[in-house]
Amino acid sequence: APRLEAAGLDRLMRSLEMPLVSVLVDMERAGIAIDQAAFARFLDEVGGQIEALTARIVDLAGGDFNLRSAQQMAAVLFDKLKLKPAGKTPGGALSTSNEVLERLAGQHPIVDAILEFRVLEKLRSTYLEPLPRLTGGDGRIHTHFNQLATATGRLSSSGPNLQNIPVRGPQGQRMRACFTAGPGNLLASADYSQVELRVLAHFSREKNLIEAFARDEDIHARTAAILFDKEPGQVSADERRSAKTINFGLIYGMGPQKLARELSITMNQAKEFIERYFARLSTLREFYDNLVEEARQSGFVTTLAGRRRLLPELHSRNQQMASQARRQAINTVIQGSAADIIKMAMLAVARDAELHKLKARLILQIHDELVLEAPESAAEHAGARLRALMQNVTALAVPLKVDLGTGFTWAQAH
DNA sequence: AGGATCACGCACG
DNA sequence: AACGTACGTGATCCAA
Numbered sequence: 001a002p003r004l005e006a007a008g009l010d011r012l013m014r015s016l017e018m019p020l021v022s023v024l025v026d027m028e029r030a031g032i033a034i035d036q037a038a039f040a041r042f043l044d045e046v047g048g049q050i051e052a053l054t055a056r057i058v059d060l061a062g063g064d065f066n067l068r069s070a071q072q073m074a075a076v077l078f079d080k081l082k083l084k085p086a087g088k089t090p091g092g093a094l095s096t097s098n099e100v101l102e103r104l105a106g107q108h109p110i111v112d113a114i115l116e117f118r119v120l121e122k123l124r125s126t127y128l129e130p131l132p133r134l135t136g137g138d139g140r141i142h143t144h145f146n147q148l149a150t151a152t153g154r155l156s157s158s159g160p161n162l163q164n165i166p167v168r169g170p171q172g173q174r175m176r177a178c179f180t181a182g183p184g185n186l187l188a189s190a191d192y193s194q195v196e197l198r199v200l201a202h203f204s205r206e207k208n209l210i211e212a213f214a215r216d217e218d219i220h221a222r223t224a225a226i227l228f229d230k231e232p233g234q235v236s237a238d239e240r241r242s243a244k245t246i247n248f249g250l251i252y253g254m255g256p257q258k259l260a261r262e263l264s265i266t267m268n269q270a271k272e273f274i275e276r277y278f279a280r281l282s283t284l285r286e287f288y289d290n291l292v293e294e295a296r297q298s299g300f301v302t303t304l305a306g307r308r309r310l311l312p313e314l315h316s317r318n319q320q321m322a323s324q325a326r327r328q329a330i331n332t333v334i335q336g337s338a339a340d341i342i343k344m345a346m347l348a349v350a351r352d353a354e355l356h357k358l359k360a361r362l363i364l365q366i367h368d369e370l371v372l373e374a375p376e377s378a379a380e381h382a383g384a385r386l387r388a389l390m391q392n393v394t395a396l397a398v399p400l401k402v403d404l405g406t407g408f409t410w411a412q413a414h
Numbered sequence: 415a416g417g418a419t420c421a422c423g424c425a426c427g
Numbered sequence: 428a429a430c431g432t433a434c435g436t437g438a439t440c441c442a443a
Contacts, residue, residue: 066437068435068437070421070422071422097423098423118424121436126424149432150431151431151432152431152432156431157433160433161426163432167425168426191427254429257429258428327430330430331429332431339431366426366427
């Protein structure tokens with residue numbers, strides 16, 4: 001306790017993290033219901049497709065091998081079939097990752113089959129087979145929310161991880177439709193809209209970002225307009241996509257190499273792009289420089305709620321380590337502050353008399369999203385209350401916006 | 415033989 | 428290599 005007080009961390013401990021413990025306990029005990037039959041049907045279909053694809057891949061490879069082994073897969077693709085390697089793993093082996101395979105796609109029909117196999121195999125092995133086995137006697141799945149697992153202040157989820165359930169594409173939608181409200185109940189899902197960019201706007205005081213959020217404009221279109229000298233209405237889909245990549249890359253301290261790859265442009269174009277971005281949003285450059293300089297002097301960064309991350313590597317003589325620490329410094333302030341905000345919201349939700357009367361209970365947190373379960377007749381009311389609590393939990397230099405949905409399944413609630 | 419650990423790949427925000 | 432996580436599978440290591 002004396003050490004916490006000395007670091008000014010006792011308030012964070014007493015008024016945020018300690019009260020949060022019982023909220024997390026309640027969420028873990030509550031769990032989420034799943035549709036066993038929907039899981040079974042989905043697994044049945046996926047299993048059949050995996051069998052068919054396995055036969056086709058082995059046939060195209062001209063011999064049997066274990067297609068779940070990256071080592072054997074590399075041998076087939078690059079030795080046997082003589083495809084051109086397009087990247088290495090951190091360990092120095094020839095990579096067979098999604099990114100590499102997509103570049104090989106035109107060269108051989110086996111490539112598309114492998115990509116498809118990987119998607120289905122991931123679904124089967126990580127979600128469709130294990131999750132139904134983890135159902136308790138109550139027909140529900142109970143995760144653990146780990147409060148001390150991350151460097152930034154986020155929660156993590158394990159046993160099973162319910163923070164990485166597929167959501168993208170038709171397969172993701174179908175997966176989330178397997179998670180349901182219990183009998184007589186509905187789910188309400190509320191997620192913070194672009195909370196990390198809003199946190200960045202708040203800390204940096206960047207005029208363009210603040211204005212765009214204040215007017216509830218399309219932030220990526222606005223960035224594109226600034227970048228390409230246009231009116232936001234005149235921005236093309238491609239230009240908006242580029243701006244979106246930059247906006248998100250910004251939060252991680254993305255360099256020109258990664259940007260070039262993401263946008264399929266040259267290194268020089270990417271460098272120009274980044275320069276122009278910071279020239280026109282110069283407050284951001286200042287904010288980043290100040291943040292890193294203060295972190296170097298103090299040895300740590302501080303989030304909205306006063307959470308700290310020590311970053312001794314900022315002083316590393318190894319350039320790569322030092323650069324990584326600089327990116328971590330920036331990202332931690334943003335990601336960690338967003339984590340602070342949703343944790344405060346969780347406390348507000350848990351303490352809210354109205355939600356209590358409605359018999360609404362928090363069941364999941366997925367970094368910027370809260371999922372509530374409530375009796376059917378109360379769900380709409382509870383959702384609206386949840387949204388209000390999340391939006392008003394703290395006042396930043398920009399408004400907090402929350403998107404809301406309700407439904408009988410997690411997919412419908414989105 | 416079999417548990418521990420690493421490498422790889424990939425799901426999410 | 429652009430930040431933060433969890434986990435399944437295969438490959439490899441190694442103490443009892």
